[in-house]
Structures are given as C-alpha cells and as structure tokens.
Amino acid sequence: MKRILFIALLMTCSVALFASCGQTKDWHLSEQCMKMLNDRYANARILDVDYDDGMVEVEIRHDKKEKEVRFTNSCEWISTSWDVAQRSVPEVVMRALRQKYPNERIDDIDFIEMPQGSYYRFEIELRGDRDEYVYITPQGVITEVRVYHR
Numbered sequence: 001m002k003r004i005l006f007i008a009l010l011m012t013c014s015v016a017l018f019a020s021c022g023q024t025k026d027w028h029l030s031e032q033c034m035k036m037l038n039d040r041y042a043n044a045r046i047l048d049v050d051y052d053d054g055m056v057e058v059e060i061r062h063d064k065k066e067k068e069v070r071f072t073n074s075c076e077w078i079s080t081s082w083d084v085a086q087r088s089v090p091e092v093v094m095r096a097l098r099q100k101y102p103n104e105r106i107d108d109i110d111f112i113e114m115p116q117g118s119y120y121r122f123e124i125e126l127r128g129d130r131d132e133y134v135y136i137t138p139q140g141v142i143t144e145v146r147v148y149h150r
Contacts, residue, residue: 029058032075040077041069081112084120092140093120100134100142107131119143 029037029049033056037044044062051057055078056071070078086094086109097106101124108123122134135144 029056030075033058033071036071036075036077037069040080041067077115079112079114081110081121084109084111089120090138090140093136093138096136096140096142097122097134 029046037046037058037060041060041062044060044067047059047061047066049056049058051073054073056073056075058069058071060067060069065082067080067082069080072078086106089109105125106122107125110121112119112121117137119135119137122136124132124134126132129150131148131150133144133146133148134142135146136142
C-alpha cells in the first residue's frame, strides 16, 4: 500500500513539474508581433517582454542564443541583437577594427540585424573616461563611431 501511494505521489509531482515547463506566461503581445516572431524566429522561446520608451523589447532564446528583438508600439520590427564571441567575428571585420584600433581593448561585441542591414557593434575601451561604439558591416566597412563618456 505504501508503495502504491508513493508511486501515485511521484506521478502527481512529475505531472505538475512537466506542466509548469514551457511557455505558459501571457506576454500580452499583439498578434502582429507574435506572427513576426514566429515567422522570423521559428521555435524561439520568449524569455521576457518589456514596454519601454514607446518600444516593445522581447528577449527570446533562438538557435541556442539569447536575442533581444525590438519593435515599435505598432509592432514594426526595429532590430534584433545578440552577443557575439570574438572568435566568431569574420576576419575581414576584425581587420577593419584593428586598422582603426590596433591596441585598444574590446569590451563587448554584438551582432545587430535591422531592416536596412546588419552590422557588428564593438564597444572599445579607450584610456580616460571615454569609450566608443564602432559599427562595422559584415563586409568590413566601418559605418559609424559613437563616443560616450563613462
């Protein structure tokens, strides 16, 4: 009798545990945003949704990467970005960066997709209280440099 009760309890706990897995939270995303996410990032799992400064920011897990997808409030896709390891950056991109910054330290690298194109964003740590964001296309063209102070 104890064995049957133990097995029943174990099965009940297992069912409850597996029922809690997966995407059960209601993120309050419009059908248009959900359709875009499903079309562009099939099988992605939503991790978080944030409504900030007139935009919708959706964190997803897709292709074993955590990505941030940004929309306008009317669900127009703005961008998708994710962290990139330096070893994954194409040589042509690294060459362009090293020509401009031969000895500076790379603090962070992101890959950013936008409707107008894709690029790598490098955060370069400079001496003093200044850092720069350097935007480079996958073809190795530096398109923009933004300076900011820490």
